[in-house]
Amino acid sequence: MTFKRYMKAGAMLAVAALGLTACGGDTATTPSPEAPADTTTAPAPVDETTPAEETTPADEPAGEAVQIDYLHRLPDGEGMVPVSEIVQRWNDENPNIQVTATKFDGEAQEMITKLETDVNANNAPCLAQLGYAEVPDMFVKGLVEDVTEEARKYEGDFGGAFGQMAVGDTIVGLPQDSGPLVYLYNATEFENLGIEVPTDSASFIEAAKTAAAEGKYIASFTPDEATYWLSGQAAGAGATWYSAENDQWVVNTTGEETQAVAALWQELLDAEAVATHDRWGDAYGAAMVDGTLIGNIAAAWETGFALDGLDGTEYEGQWRVAQMPAINGSEMTGPNGGSGVAVMKGCEHPAEAMEFNAWFNTQVDDLAQQGLVPAATAPASTPEKMSRQFGGQDVMAELVTANERMSTDFGYIPGFPAVGGEMQTAAAAAANGSGKVADIFEAAQAASIAALEDAGLPVAQS
Amino acid sequence: MATKTAHGKLATTPDGLRYRPSHEGLPPRSIAPSKLARTLTLVLLAFIALYFLLPIVWVVFASSKTKGDLLSSFGFWFGNDIAWGANWDSLMAWTQNLFPRWVLNSIFYSTVAATVGTLLSVAAGYAMAKFQFPGRNAMLGIVMTGLLMPVALLTVPMYLLFSQLGITNTIWAILIPCIVSPFGVFLGNVYAASSVPTELLEAARIDGAGEARIFFTMVLRLLAPAMVTIFLFIFVATWNNFLLPLMMISSAELKPVTLGLYGMMSYFDPNRGAVMLGALLGVLPLIALFLFLQRFWQAGLAAGSVKG
Numbered sequence: 001m002t003f004k005r006y007m008k009a010g011a012m013l014a015v016a017a018l019g020l021t022a023c024g025g026d027t028a029t030t031p032s033p034e035a036p037a038d039t040t041t042a043p044a045p046v047d048e049t050t051p052a053e054e055t056t057p058a059d060e061p062a063g064e065a066v067q068i069d070y071l072h073r074l075p076d077g078e079g080m081v082p083v084s085e086i087v088q089r090w091n092d093e094n095p096n097i098q099v100t101a102t103k104f105d106g107e108a109q110e111m112i113t114k115l116e117t118d119v120n121a122n123n124a125p126c127l128a129q130l131g132y133a134e135v136p137d138m139f140v141k142g143l144v145e146d147v148t149e150e151a152r153k154y155e156g157d158f159g160g161a162f163g164q165m166a167v168g169d170t171i172v173g174l175p176q177d178s179g180p181l182v183y184l185y186n187a188t189e190f191e192n193l194g195i196e197v198p199t200d201s202a203s204f205i206e207a208a209k210t211a212a213a214e215g216k217y218i219a220s221f222t223p224d225e226a227t228y229w230l231s232g233q234a235a236g237a238g239a240t241w242y243s244a245e246n247d248q249w250v251v252n253t254t255g256e257e258t259q260a261v262a263a264l265w266q267e268l269l270d271a272e273a274v275a276t277h278d279r280w281g282d283a284y285g286a287a288m289v290d291g292t293l294i295g296n297i298a299a300a301w302e303t304g305f306a307l308d309g310l311d312g313t314e315y316e317g318q319w320r321v322a323q324m325p326a327i328n329g330s331e332m333t334g335p336n337g338g339s340g341v342a343v344m345k346g347c348e349h350p351a352e353a354m355e356f357n358a359w360f361n362t363q364v365d366d367l368a369q370q371g372l373v374p375a376a377t378a379p380a381s382t383p384e385k386m387s388r389q390f391g392g393q394d395v396m397a398e399l400v401t402a403n404e405r406m407s408t409d410f411g412y413i414p415g416f417p418a419v420g421g422e423m424q425t426a427a428a429a430a431a432n433g434s435g436k437v438a439d440i441f442e443a444a445q446a447a448s449i450a451a452l453e454d455a456g457l458p459v460a461q462s
Numbered sequence: 463m464a465t466k467t468a469h470g471k472l473a474t475t476p477d478g479l480r481y482r483p484s485h486e487g488l489p490p491r492s493i494a495p496s497k498l499a500r501t502l503t504l505v506l507l508a509f510i511a512l513y514f515l516l517p518i519v520w521v522v523f524a525s526s527k528t529k530g531d532l533l534s535s536f537g538f539w540f541g542n543d544i545a546w547g548a549n550w551d552s553l554m555a556w557t558q559n560l561f562p563r564w565v566l567n568s569i570f571y572s573t574v575a576a577t578v579g580t581l582l583s584v585a586a587g588y589a590m591a592k593f594q595f596p597g598r599n600a601m602l603g604i605v606m607t608g609l610l611m612p613v614a615l616l617t618v619p620m621y622l623l624f625s626q627l628g629i630t631n632t633i634w635a636i637l638i639p640c641i642v643s644p645f646g647v648f649l650g651n652v653y654a655a656s657s658v659p660t661e662l663l664e665a666a667r668i669d670g671a672g673e674a675r676i677f678f679t680m681v682l683r684l685l686a687p688a689m690v691t692i693f694l695f696i697f698v699a700t701w702n703n704f705l706l707p708l709m710m711i712s713s714a715e716l717k718p719v720t721l722g723l724y725g726m727m728s729y730f731d732p733n734r735g736a737v738m739l740g741a742l743l744g745v746l747p748l749i750a751l752f753l754f755l756q757r758f759w760q761a762g763l764a765a766g767s768v769k770g
Contacts, residue, residue: 071712075729078555102712105725114709117618121625280730286533305731309529312543 066352068099069125070341070360073111074370076103079385081366090359097352108134108339109417119143119345126347127173127357131339132164133228133412135172138342140414140455144172145343150354157362160408161375165340168244173342174357175375177301177367180333180402181232181324184306185295187391188318189216198325201264208273211294218295220287221265222279226427226440227420228336229279233297234258234441235334235410237327242413242448248460249413249452253444260328262438269430269437276431285309297324299336300399304371307389317391321398323405332407338375373399415451422447518745525549525739532734545735552736556726561740564719568701569747571633571718575640576697580689583643583696587650588681592658602651608644614705621709635710636718640700646692653688654681690758694751701748719744 076082087101104111108131115138118124130138138144151171155162161175185197193211195218198204204219211218222229231241231253239257243250268274275293277284287293289309298306303321310316324333341357343350361367364380373396374380382396413419426443429435452459473483488494495503520537528548531541553561590602620639624630629638658681666676682689707721714722723740726732 073728076556076558077729078552078733082558103714103725104712105717105721105728106708107728110708113618117621117709118625121622123625123630282533285529285731289530289534302730308731308733309533311530312528313530 065096065098066349068097068127068349068353068356070099070101070127070356071104071111071115071125072101072129072341073104073106073108074129074372076370080369080371083370086360086363086366090356094356097349097356099356112138115344116141116143122346124344124346126344126349126353127341128344129176129339130173130342131337132161132175132335133416135165135340135342136167136412137414137416139167139170139172140457143345145345145347145350146170147172147343147350147354150351154354154358157358157376157378159375159377159403160406161335161338161340161403163408164335164338164411165342173340174354174361175338175340176361177338177372178375178403178406179228179232179299179301179335179337179373180399180406181229181236181297181336182300182303182333182399182402183295183322183324184298184302184319185218185322186315186318187320188315189291189294190218197322200326200329201260204264204325205267205271205273208268209271212271212273216292216294217273217275217287219268220275220277220279220284220293220296221269221427221431222277222284222296223424223427223431224281225279225336226423227417228299229297230261230423230427230440231410231444232299232334232336233261233324233327235407236324236330236332237261237334238330238332238407240409241444242411245460248458250460251413251445251448251452253448254438254441257328257330258441259438262436262441264327265430266437269433288315289313291315299338300373300402301337301371303373303386303390303395303399310389317389319390320393321390321395323398323402331405333402333405334407334410338373340375368396373403375403413448413452414455414457416448418451419444419447521738521742521745525735525742527735527738529733529735546739549733549736549739552733553726553740556733556736557722557740558714560714560717560722561719561743563715564717564722565744565747567716568718568720568744571636571640571703572697572700575637575700576693578637579641579643579646579696580693582641583646583692584650584654584682584685584689585677586647587652588654588658588677588685590647591651591654592660592663605644605647605651609648611644613703617705617709620706624710630710631712631716633716636700636703636707636716639706640696640703643692643696643699646696649688649692649695650685653685657688658684687758690755694755697751698748 070087072083074083076084083101083103087099091098102125104114106114111129112134115124115128124143130144135144148169148171151162151165151174154174158175159178161178164178165171165173165175183197190197193214193216195207195210196203198207198218208218234241234253234257237257237260239252239255239261241251241253241258243252265274269276275287277287277293284293288307291314307316307319310319341361343353343357347353361374362376362378364374364376364378367374367376368380369383379400380396382394386395387393422443423440426435426440427437430437430440449459471482472480474480482491484491484494516538523538523540524532526544526546526549527535527541528543528545531543531545535541557564586605590598590605616639621630624635624638629635662680662684663676666680671679701718702720703718704720704724707718708724711717711721717725719740723737723744726737726740
């Protein structure tokens with residue numbers, strides 16, 4: 001009996017061993033036939049450094065090259081300068097600070113999960129891309145390093161977005177791109193309709209009604225984008241949703257400035273003067289292609305791709321970028337998205353990481369190619385594709401202006417993504433008429449206080 | 463009686479008896495399904511076939527379209543331009559020319575995981591079905607518990623474990639979890655219990671065959687249909703595996719095709735035509751495999767159904 005049991009175990013082990021060796025043999029051979037197909041030069045050397053770096057980050061002898069891992073989720077798409085190529089330039093010039101850039105293939109939220117796990121496993125990359133709204137959350141969870149001192153050295157290179165990487169007085173990284181809200185519109189259609197680019201709430205409503213009478217919409221109320229689209233407009237109108245007083249969070253998402261935003265959209269929705277397509281649904285793009293949607297308030301980074309569907313149609317080259325209309329008489333705009341590069345907890349060489357961070361995020365032309373609106377103040381040249389789609393307009397210059405107009409008083413709270421969920425639900429109701437736009441901001445107020453209390457943070461009772 | 467021959471003519475046997483012959487290709491009239499039942503079945507099956515085929519047809523057409531055409535043209539026909547070439551170029555550019563490699567990676571992961579996993583599963587299942595040893599039922603119970611565990615729940619702990627072993631971002635991080643299949647062990651156990659006669663094993667032992675020889679020369683053959691089922695099951699599970707590589711793999715060279723395509727989709731407004739082309743090319747190996755192995759699979763699913 002016992003003997004048989006050994007035999008069984010032996011048989012199973014033999015099977016396993018067979019399998020494993022078969023595998024091992026395969027792996028050794030797999031990469032080689034593939035290598036010649038790799039015509040882009042960059043990925044191969046990058047890959048070779050990864051395993052070595054990951055297994056021995058700690059026992060890197062001093063004086064030798066410092067290894068920095070950088071996890072990003074930039075598109076690296078068609079016609080863009082790949083991140084690995086930009087990084088290679090740095091590596092060539094800085095033999096002492098070798099950077100390995102790795103692209104994360106997934107949604108922002110999934111990358112947060114991975115970073116959290118990585119930090120807990122003591123395995124995190126030194127640098128990682130974080131959305132501005134995620135920064136407070138990551139900070140409260142203790143997943144990022146305090147690099148205030150290092151960051152201050154580079155402050156002069158960056159615009160208003162510099163503050164987005166700070167939580168209170170603590171700075172955790174440098175900004176990469178920013179998403180000021182701007183107004184995109186089809187100039188030719190506007191001319192045909194005899195309307196001007198709206199500059200304030202009143203002219204926006206008037207233009208919308210004129211266009212709607214002709215079956216055209218100069219904007220779409222986008223419930224699925226409500227979180228940052230509406231909070232950004234509120235910021236543009238001069239609102240500050242979250243502030244700290246006496247070490248307590250003060251939540252005010254229903255103030256007078258925000259109400260001005262609610263009033264604007266409520267009137268437009270009541271008059272059926274705007275479309276209500278979800279931003280990331282097919283209907284939005286289809287409405288642009290069939291020419292019924294001829295404008296919208298959009299984040300600056302949308303200029304990188306929003307018009308792709310119009311290539312080859314009669315509307316190609318007719319669109320332009322303008323500044324967001326002044327809501328509540330405020331000449332500002334607000335942030336919709338954008339992200340920075342933070343130094344993650346456990347980074348062994350924060351100073352060197354920040355040195356690269358500052359260099360990378362001032363490579364504005366390359367970043368513009370990636371479809372970003374760089375947060376650095378150096379002017380970026382408008383990529384060729386963008387110039388063609390916007391009829392030769394210097395889009396980047398217009399976006400830099402928008403960056404300069406961006407409200408600097410608008411930050412987020414830990415748990416803001418959850419607030420966004422509530423806002424989107426309420427926005428969907430407002431879009432189909434079963435709710436009011438003002439409800440969205442009421443929902444944000446309640447959800448914000450709940451999020452802060454859930455995180456165990458003190459909230460000022462007002 | 464003879465006047466009501468709507469469905470068939472009367473015939474005469476050589477010795478003069480008149481009878482109503484059954485329809486060609488059908489069972490005898492007494493048990494043949496009625497025309498209504500047959501029509502209904504056909505309609506239902508046609509619907510099911512459409513239900514499963516239409517998405518694939520849609521992907522074929524979608525992969526040929528430009529961004530504008532995808533939004534404005536009818537889904538089940540070509541758009542204004544046939545942009546397969548442009549979409550292929552775009553797919554290759556977006557994936558830094560790694561797309562074919564990702565498909566090969568997927569084939570590699572799936573084949574290795576399915577092959578090793580199948581052997582492990584039937585070996586374990588057979589051992590638990592045909593040998594008496596202490597803790598057998600407990601083992602079976604633990605395997606069944608594993609069956610109920612959602613993979614998503616296990617991925618993060620597994621990541622921490624693998625990270626301590628230093629094998630994250632290697633092929634082992636994908637292969638090892640995929641090779642272990644509680645469902646495969648369970649199936650192997652059920653099949654071995656029902657289609658490996660204990661008498662046969664005893665006869666082999668009397669004839670002097672060792673356990674290893676019995677397993678490899680006899681049992682594996684008896685379990686062949688089950689192995690095809692388990693093989694396909696693990697193969698598909700590994701191919702569709704997404705969360706695990708998302709957490710474990712960061713090198714572009716090691717990514718399976720699911721993860722790579724998702725990387726293209728996770729940006730605002732991706733070039734969908736190119737992603738659709740990638741999805742189509744990524745699913746072709748699976749379709750080929752199923753067409754090739756489906757008759758074995760049918761046999762596998764039915765095995766043991768009579769003996770119970």
